[in-house]
Amino acid sequence: MxxxxxxxxxxxxxEPEASRWRHLIDTFAAVVARxxxxxxxxxVLEDLGVFTRIGDATDVVTKEMYDFTDKGGRHIALRPEFxxxxxxxxxxxxxxxxxxxxxxxxxxxxxxxxxxxxxQFEQVGVEVLDVDDPMVDVEVIALxxxxxxxxxxxxxxxxxxxxxxxxxxxxxxxxxxxxxESRLDQLSEAARETLARNPLRVLDSKRPDDAAAIASAPSIxxxxxESAAEHYGAVRDGLxxxxxxxxxxxxxxxxxxxxxxxxxxxxxGTLDSAQNALGGGxxxxxxxxxxxxxxxxxxxxxxxxxxxxxxxxxxGVFPAGDSAVEVYVVDTTGGAEASLxxxxxxxxxxxxxxxxxxxxxxxxxxxxDRSGAQVAVLIGPDEHQAGTLTVRSLRGQSGQTTIDxxxxxxxxxxxxxxxxx
RNA sequence: GUGGGCGUAGCUCAGCCAGGUUAGAGCGUCAGGUUGUGGCCCUGAAGGUCGGGGGUUCAAGUCCCCUCGCUCACCCCA
Numbered sequence: 001m002x003x004x005x006x007x008x009x010x011x012x013x014x015e016p017e018a019s020r021w022r023h024l025i026d027t028f029a030a031v032v033a034r035x036x037x038x039x040x041x042x043x044v045l046e047d048l049g050v051f052t053r054i055g056d057a058t059d060v061v062t063k064e065m066y067d068f069t070d071k072g073g074r075h076i077a078l079r080p081e082f083x084x085x086x087x088x089x090x091x092x093x094x095x096x097x098x099x100x101x102x103x104x105x106x107x108x109x110x111x112x113x114x115x116x117x118x119x120q121f122e123q124v125g126v127e128v129l130d131v132d133d134p135m136v137d138v139e140v141i142a143l144x145x146x147x148x149x150x151x152x153x154x155x156x157x158x159x160x161x162x163x164x165x166x167x168x169x170x171x172x173x174x175x176x177x178x179x180x181e182s183r184l185d186q187l188s189e190a191a192r193e194t195l196a197r198n199p200l201r202v203l204d205s206k207r208p209d210d211a212a213a214i215a216s217a218p219s220i221x222x223x224x225x226e227s228a229a230e231h232y233g234a235v236r237d238g239l240x241x242x243x244x245x246x247x248x249x250x251x252x253x254x255x256x257x258x259x260x261x262x263x264x265x266x267x268x269g270t271l272d273s274a275q276n277a278l279g280g281g282x283x284x285x286x287x288x289x290x291x292x293x294x295x296x297x298x299x300x301x302x303x304x305x306x307x308x309x310x311x312x313x314x315x316g317v318f319p320a321g322d323s324a325v326e327v328y329v330v331d332t333t334g335g336a337e338a339s340l341x342x343x344x345x346x347x348x349x350x351x352x353x354x355x356x357x358x359x360x361x362x363x364x365x366x367x368x369d370r371s372g373a374q375v376a377v378l379i380g381p382d383e384h385q386a387g388t389l390t391v392r393s394l395r396g397q398s399g400q401t402t403i404d405x406x407x408x409x410x411x412x413x414x415x416x417x418x419x420x421x
Numbered sequence: 422g423u424g425g426g427c428g429u430a431g432c433u434c435a436g437c438c439a440g441g442u443u444a445g446a447g448c449g450u451c452a453g454g455u456u457g458u459g460g461c462c463c464u465g466a467a468g469g470u471c472g473g474g475g476g477u478u479c480a481a482g483u484c485c486c487c488u489c490g491c492u493c494a495c496c497c498c499a
Contacts, residue, residue, distance in 0.1 A: 005490075005491090008490080008491090058497085058498090059496085059497050059498080060497080060498075063422090063497090064497080064498090081499085107499080109497085109498080109499090111496090111497065111498080112422080112423090112495090112496080112497090113491090113492085114492075114493060114494070114495095115492085115493065115494090116498095116499080117497085117498070117499080118499095121498095121499060122499090123499060125499095190495080190496065193496095194496095201497095204497095204498095207495090254498095255497075255498050255499090256498095265499095266499095275498075275499080277498070277499060278499075279499060280498090280499070302499060303499070304498090304499030305499085306499080307499060308499090330458085330459095332457070359451085360452080360453095360457095361457050361458060361459095362452095362453090362455085362457090362458070362459075363451075363452085363459095364458090364459090365458050365459040365460095366459055366460085367459085368458095368459060369459040369460055370459085370460095376458085376459075378457085378458070380457050380458090381457075382457075390457095390458085392458070392459085394459070394460085398458085398459080398460085400458080
């Protein structure tokens with residue numbers, strides 16, 4: 001083993017996977033840009049306090065933060081998610097509203113890595129600030145749906161719920177606490193610990209031991225105030241109008257404390273593990289105020305890039321693109337002429353690479369073949385002396401012609417156009 | 422934080438259960454067969470602290486202990 005490797009939960013993304021990432025983010029950017037969302041690039045580091053607002057009952061904040069004190073004595077953290085940073089930026093810059101932004105980038109959580117879960121993980125997402133209209137909930141949810149469908153995913157489920165207004169949520173939380181505390185004997189050890197911190201999240205338990213207590217628990221639907229029920233109804237109607245199928249899931253409580261009213265999650269239908277949430281989001285109408293800004297409504301979602309790619313693998317869609325160059329230059333006269341030819345071809349718009357290391361013709365031709373290039377341009381002593389180049393086809397039958405060096409670009413324009421068809 | 426599985430060549434792995442001469446294979450790399458021409462085939466070469474440390478033994482890749490790493494699951498969440 002080498003002396004140094006990636007730190008646990010961190011990975012290098014090499015080709016062809018890297019191209020896939022780029023295409024995924026390009027696809028996302030295209031979808032949301034068409035809806036008028038602008039990109040926001042946030043620092044990876046924020047003051048710790050920005051993130052502690054997202055929930056002191058969550059592991060994300062209490063146990064999983066990468067935090068440290070910098071040389072100036074500030075208590076800093078690597079971001080575990082984007083939403084809090086977006087709200088901080090909103091308070092700092094006070095942009096005109098509605099403010100609709102999208103982002104892509106890494107987040108950090110100190111967890112035990114496993115399939116679909118890394119300590120550094122990539123998310124793409126959108127946030128809309130200062131619009132209370134349920135139609136914006138519909139738009140946001142629809143954008144995520146559109147993205148998955150554009151990637152070719154067909155087995156994604158949209159789960160939908162409402163946590164009610166803050167007072168509803170609070171009343172429901174207390175009702176759950178009462179319910180579960182009277183049935184401690186029906187709860188697993190782990191669920192009892194969860195209950196002490198956050199009764200809502202007991203609903204999220206997938207342990208069979210807890211199933212009975214969860215099934216008999218009160219439902220959030222009984223606690224919705226009129227305004228919350230109305231908002232939620234409008235969101236459902238809007239999704240139906242767009243023919244976006246959704247599953248109402250009153251146990252969908254989401255991980256972070258700031259959510260209220262609409263919450264939703266995109267679940268990978270083929271991912272069998274507990275890491276099957278491709279992404280999720282909801283309303284966080286109090287978060288901007290918590291960060292010192294005015295009372296401002298907000299809604300958004302974040303999608304996990306690694307998990308989305310896993311889902312693509314499982315469904316056999318969104319393969320890596322072909323990154324092969326068009327032309328490969330082989331030179332047995334030292335390589336200097338190959339450099340000139342390659343530079344000319346690139347300037348003319350061709351993709352092109354050349355062999356290095358003054359290897360034998362046979363060896364260079366092998367590299368040319370493996371590069372996936374359509375044609376090889378050969379420079380040997382004969383061509384060097386005569387001012388010519390030999391152009392050899394690497395696909396199909398192996399014809400070759402020798403041309404004047406000056407005719408190369410024009411010749412390749414014909415040859416490659418034909419081969420590309 | 423807890424548990425299972427796995428660490429042998431650049432990659433994928435065999436060898437370990439029943440310890441025993443110079444640790445193997447395929448792929449990849451390089452060279453040659455083809456004195457200028459890739460793909461298929463053939464030949465050869467380079468490449469290994471058997472994750473690390475300790476122990477048992479005449480002898481450890483193989484057995485035991487510890488440790489580090491990877492991985493899957495719990496948990497948590499994207």
